[in-house]
Every structure is written in structure tokens, then in C-alpha cells.
Amino acid sequence: MVCIGLTCELARQKFAGLHAAQDNTATMQTSRIVITGAGLTSPIGNNLAEMRASLLAGRSGIEFIELRYVGQVPAGVCRFDPLKYQKRKDVRVGTRAGSISIYCANEAIADAGVDLDGLDRERVGIYVGTTEHGNVETENEIYNLSQFNYDTKFWSHHHNPRTVANNPAGEASLNLGITGPAYAIGAACAAGNAGIIQAAQMLRLGEVDVAIAGGVSESIHTFGIFAAFRSQGALASHEDPTKASRPFDRKRNGIVVSEGGCLYVLERLEDALARGARIYGEVASYHINSDATDYVLPNATRQAACMRQALKKGGFAPGDIQIVNMHATSTPQGDIQECQAVKEIFGESPETWVNNTKSFIGHAMGAAGALELAGNLPAFEDHLVHPTINVEDLDPDCSVPNLVLDKPRRVNRVDALLNNSFGMLGINSTLIITRYTD
Amino acid sequence: MTKEECKKLVLDIIADIAPDEDLSDIKPDVRLRDQLQLDSMDFLDIVMELRKRHGIEVPEADYIHLASLDSCADYLTPKFQALASK
Numbered sequence: 001m002v003c004i005g006l007t008c009e010l011a012r013q014k015f016a017g018l019h020a021a022q023d024n025t026a027t028m029q030t031s032r033i034v035i036t037g038a039g040l041t042s043p044i045g046n047n048l049a050e051m052r053a054s055l056l057a058g059r060s061g062i063e064f065i066e067l068r069y070v071g072q073v074p075a076g077v078c079r080f081d082p083l084k085y086q087k088r089k090d091v092r093v094g095t096r097a098g099s100i101s102i103y104c105a106n107e108a109i110a111d112a113g114v115d116l117d118g119l120d121r122e123r124v125g126i127y128v129g130t131t132e133h134g135n136v137e138t139e140n141e142i143y144n145l146s147q148f149n150y151d152t153k154f155w156s157h158h159h160n161p162r163t164v165a166n167n168p169a170g171e172a173s174l175n176l177g178i179t180g181p182a183y184a185i186g187a188a189c190a191a192g193n194a195g196i197i198q199a200a201q202m203l204r205l206g207e208v209d210v211a212i213a214g215g216v217s218e219s220i221h222t223f224g225i226f227a228a229f230r231s232q233g234a235l236a237s238h239e240d241p242t243k244a245s246r247p248f249d250r251k252r253n254g255i256v257v258s259e260g261g262c263l264y265v266l267e268r269l270e271d272a273l274a275r276g277a278r279i280y281g282e283v284a285s286y287h288i289n290s291d292a293t294d295y296v297l298p299n300a301t302r303q304a305a306c307m308r309q310a311l312k313k314g315g316f317a318p319g320d321i322q323i324v325n326m327h328a329t330s331t332p333q334g335d336i337q338e339c340q341a342v343k344e345i346f347g348e349s350p351e352t353w354v355n356n357t358k359s360f361i362g363h364a365m366g367a368a369g370a371l372e373l374a375g376n377l378p379a380f381e382d383h384l385v386h387p388t389i390n391v392e393d394l395d396p397d398c399s400v401p402n403l404v405l406d407k408p409r410r411v412n413r414v415d416a417l418l419n420n421s422f423g424m425l426g427i428n429s430t431l432i433i434t435r436y437t438d
Numbered sequence: 439m440t441k442e443e444c445k446k447l448v449l450d451i452i453a454d455i456a457p458d459e460d461l462s463d464i465k466p467d468v469r470l471r472d473q474l475q476l477d478s479m480d481f482l483d484i485v486m487e488l489r490k491r492h493g494i495e496v497p498e499a500d501y502i503h504l505a506s507l508d509s510c511a512d513y514l515t516p517k518f519q520a521l522a523s524k
Contacts, residue, residue: 088457093479154490157482 033200034436036277037112037265039104040374043076043258043361047107051371052378055386056408060242060360062256068143068223074236074244075220076258076362085175095137095162096218098171100261100367101128105172105212112265112277114210116176125208126169126182127198128263129191129215131365131423133184134163135222168216172263180208188423189327190288191215192262192369193431199266200283209271214370216261225365229255232296234331245363246390247328247335247356248398255329256362262370279436280377284416285314291426298334303341303428307418310430311345316416319349321432323385323417325372326356326400329363336397338420343400353402353409356388369421369429376417380435385409439518441511447518448510451487455480466507488514493521 040047043061044054054061065075082091082099085106091099105126109116116124141159148154161167166183173182181202187194192215199213219225229235236254238244245256264280272279287310291299311318324346328335346352357372364371375386387404394405419431449461452474459474470476484504488494494517496504503513 089455089475092455092457148490154486156486157479 031204032269033203033266033283034269034272035264035280035283035377035433036267036272037108037110037114038262038280038374038377039107039109039111039264040260040262040371041078041080041100041103042260042262042364042371042374043078046078046080048374048378051374052382052386055357055360055375056384058387058389058406060245060389062241062244062258062362064241065220067220067226068139070223070226070230073226074238074241074256074362076256076260076364077220078259078261090175093158094171095133095167096221096259097130097133097136097168097216100216100218100259101168101172101263102175104214104216104261104263105176108212108263108265109176113275114265116178119210121177122179123209124178124180125199125202125211125213126172126178126180127185127195127202127211127213128169128172128183129185129187129193129195129366129370130165130168131188131191131217131219132225133165133167133218135224136218137162139222139224172212178212187288187427187429188425189329189363189365189368190421190423190427190429191366192371192373193286193419193421193429194288194369196264196266196283196370196373196431197286197288197429199264200286203266203268209267211266212263213266214261214263215366215368216263217259217365217367219257219365220259225257229257236330243390245330245359245361246392247326247330247359247388248339248395248403249391250393250395252330252332252335252395254331256358258362258364260361260364260367260371262367262374264370281380281433282436283431284434285310285316285432286430287313288427288429291428293426296424298337298422299426300337300340300344302426303338303420303422304344306428306430307341307345307420310418310432314432316432318346319351321346321349321352321416321418322411322414323376323379324352324354325376325417325419326354327368327420327422328356329358335395338422339398339400347401350402351411353385353404353411354400355385355404357386359389359391369419369431372421373417373419373431373433376419377433379414379417383411383414385411385414439515439522441515444511444515444518445507447492448484448507448514451484451491455483455487464507466511469505470507471505492518494518
């Protein structure tokens with residue numbers, strides 16, 4: 001943990017102590033949690049290096065797709081090879097979210113150098129954040145049914161295993177033979193962060209020894225998500241799809257929906273060190289709260305409270321954070337709300353830089369938090385803050401100090417990054433990851 | 439519809455249901471499950487595809503007749519012929 005506001009030991013104890021039950025073990029009280037592997041698929045790359053290269057080159061991954069009933073819409077499409085880890089039959093029987101999850105989980109394990117055969121697979125957990133699951137499969141079945149005069153005897157027996165909420169985690173469990181807890185975390189678009197947080201908590205509780213966690217999304221395959229955003233006046237449109245996702249721009253007009261996934265391998269520090277693992281970063285702090293004010297409208301006060309609490313739990317001052325990755329989805333109102341919250345907390349921190357990954361990849365829904373963290377994680381090594389693209393005319397209401405636009409910003413060092421992910425029904429999540437130092 | 443044509447239709451379905459399998463050397467008198475990686479959900483897929491593609495209904499009590507290609511042909515060919523004569 002990099003601790004600027006407090007001493008390292010004090011901050012760690014403070015954070016762990018907030019979560020420690022009175023009668024729990026030393027493991028829970030003392031464990032530091034680190035990220036040792038990453039597996040991802042995104043519209044701009046299928047691993048950390050590819051994604052980072054696209055972000056630093058200013059390369060958008062958004063394109064037009066044709067969607068049943070909805071027509072042409074901008075979207076983020078992933079082009080990984082599912083057959084790298086699945087048989088064709090498994091792809092046919094399973095779901096797109098399952099394939100994304102399987103790809104990311106396998107890539108993360110390989111990246112971490114974890115030898116599953118040398119582990120008790122009962123002690124490995126899979127925690128997959130999802131915004132929604134089952135819309136794609138249900139829409140497909142209803143469409144299929146429409147070809148048979150809506151006679152339900154043509155409804156697939158695969159429908160239930162495809163649509164249970166734990167499907168993406170369960171498919172990864174089946175694929176990898178992992179017999180520990182494997183389930184989904186439903187937290188709207190805060191789910192990617194929530195998956196990582198769940199992993200940290202379960203590792204601290206001593207429930208598992210290795211956690212595979214993050215988020216996935218197959219949402220571009222459901223017309224309902226697009227149609228609902230359009231009905232809400234929150235679906236992006238632009239004649240050039242690569243410019244459709246443009247948070248903070250005065251002419252932004254909504255969300256670009258994307259598919260994607262990012263799962264990390266997380267371990268207790270002592271376990272990671274014992275096996276000589278490379279450490280990408282440390283889960284230094286986090287917080288999740290709720291607005292309790294509206295179904296869809298964000299709440300700047302509660303977002304600020306979430307960030308403030310995450311800082312406090314980790315013993316950080318705002319100036320201790322070098323990168324703030326904003327959730328901003330390119331909606332007219334949502335971006336302003338979050339900018340207010342970020343300005344309130346980081347407005348007086350001249351060394352804190354602010355960016356947005358959705359301008360490149362769109363909104364990957366349940367994967368957003370985890371994927372956007374992946375977009376910034378390499379900054380610990382290369383000291384570059386990736387930019388926000390597509391801001392041609394900055395909205396004055398979004399003029400957050402130190403917003404990095406168009407070109408990467410080189411900084412002296414990156415010790416801590418703060419990752420925001422917020423979702424419908426007013427769920428807010430903030431994750432703080434630090435560069436690992438002993 | 440001959441029994442050989444019937445077997446071909448069943449194999450077409452299996453090719454879609456079990457795309458990783460090599461179907462070039464299927465023995466017609468041996469249980470499909472003993473030659474291919476097929477589970478109970480796959481047999482339900484075969485039943486569903488017979489319904490969707492050909493309008494053939496296979497009641498649950500008759501699933502046993504789908505055990506091998508030969509038994510499929512014995513059971514399904516009359517059904518195909520009955521449909522054709524309608």
C-alpha cells in the first residue's frame with residue numbers, strides 16, 4: 001500500500017479494522033489484497049497491453065452495428081476468440097457473457113501464473129459483476145417463439161441455465177473446474193468494482209485463497225437496453241461512431257453501449273509474495289453506498305460521499321490520488337453531476353489528474369468498472385495518464401480541473417488511482433488501487 | 439423417405455448440436471452416447487430440432503428410440519412418411 005496521508009501500517013490497520021469482526025482471525029485483520037493477474041476483452045484490445053496501446057494512441061473502438069428492431073446504433077464490439085478456451089458446443093449451449101467470462105478468467109489465470117492444478121480448487125472464488133443478465137437470452141427465445149406462432153413448446157430447455165443470474169460465473173466455474181464459490185454480483189453499472197470488492201472481502205475473510213473477479217457484459221446483444229436508453233433520451237447518436245461516446249463535450253447526447261469483460265486474479269499479499277507473483281497493484285480502499293433518491297438520476301452529493309468515504313477508509317487525502325477515472329457515461333445530466341462531485345473533492349488537488357475511458361470503449365455496463373481500471377493500471381509503470389477523447393467543445397459544467405484531454409499526460413509518478421463506477425437505482429462505488437510497495 | 443435419408447436428417451441435427459464431434463464414422467447400430475459426447479440436454483436438443491425443422495413430435499416415453507442411428511431410423515421414418523402423406 002502506498003500511504004501518503006498516513007503511515008502505511010496505520011492506514012492498512014485502519015481499513016482492515018473497519019471490516020474486521022470481533023472474533024475473526026488474524027488473516028482477516030492483517031491481509032493486504034493485491035492484483036496479480038488480468039484478463040480482458042474490450043472493443044480496443046483483448047489484453048492489457050493492447051488496450052493500453054489503444055488508449056495512449058487515442059484509438060476509439062466504437063463502430064456501428066445492426067440490431068434487431070432498433071436498426072443501426074453505435075456500439076463497442078469485442079473480437080476475442082471464444083474457441084481459445086471453449087469447445088464449439090459449449091459456445092452454442094452457453095451465453096455470450098459466459099464466453100466473455102471464460103475468456104477473461106483463463107487469461108487472468110495465465111497472466112497471474114497461477115497453477116490451478118497445484119491449488120485446492122475449492123479455495124478459488126469467482127465473483128463476476130453484471131449490470132443485467134438474461135435479457136439477451138430471453139429476447140432470443142421470444143424471437144424464436146415468434147417464428148412458431150408463440151407456441152411455448154418451442155421454448156428452449158437451455159433458457160434457465162442461460163438466464164440464471166450466476167450464469168457468467170458458473171460457466172467459468174464449469175470451464176475451469178473451479179469448485180469454490182462462483183456467483184454474480186448484481187450492482188448495475190457499479191458491478192465491475194463491486195466484483196473486485198467482493199473478492200477483497202472474501203480473501204480477507206479467509207473464505208478463499210485466490211479470487212477471480214471483475215465484471216462482464218453482453219449487453220450489445222439485447223435490443224431492449226438500446227431501446228430503453230433511446231426512450232429515456234439517453235442513447236448516443238453521431239454520424240461517426242468513433243465520436244459517439246464523448247463525455248464532457250457540450251454536444252454529448254447519451255450512452256454508447258458496449259460488451260466486454262475484465263477479470264482479475266486477486267490474492268492475499270503474503271500468498272502472492274510466497275509464489276513470487278508479479279503485483280499490478282494493491283486494493284487499498286473502497287466504498288459502496290446508495291443514493292436512495294431516484295431510479296435513474298445520479299446524485300452528486302452521494303457520489304461525493306462515496307469517494308470521500310473510500311479516501312477516509314484508506315487514510316488518503318485527495319492529493320494522494322494521482323488519477324481519478326470518472327464513470328461519466330456521456331449523458332447530458334450524469335456527467336455534470338459527477339463533475340460536481342469530483343470538483344468538490346479534488347478541485348484543490350493540483351497533482352490529481354482526471355480521465356475517462358468510456359470515450360474510447362463506450363459503456364461496458366457490468367464490465368465498466370473493471371475494464372476502466374485496466375485502462376489505468378499500467379500507469380503505475382509508464383507514468384502516463386490516458387486521455388479522454390472526443391471532447392471538441394468542453395461543456396463548462398464539466399470543466400473539472402486537470403481533465404486530461406486528447407493526449408496522454410506524463411506525470412512524475414503514479415502511486416494511487418481512484419476508480420468510480422455508478423449505476424441505476426442509485427448505487428455508487430469507488431475503488432482505490434495503489435502501486436505496490438513493500 | 440427411406441431409413442437412410444432419415445439417418446442423414448438425424449446426423450444433420452447432431453452435427454449442429456455437437457459441432458466438435460467427428461460424425462464421419464458413426465456406427466448405426468451402436469448407441470450414440472457410446473460414440474459421442476452427448477448428454478441428456480443434447481438429446482432434448484435433438485427432440486427440439488425434430489420438432490422445429492420437421493414438425494416431428496417425440497413423446498418422452500419414446501426417447502429410448504433415439505438411442506442409435508438405426509433405432510432413430512426405425513422409429514422416425516414412419517413418422518416422416520406419415521407427415522409426407524398428409
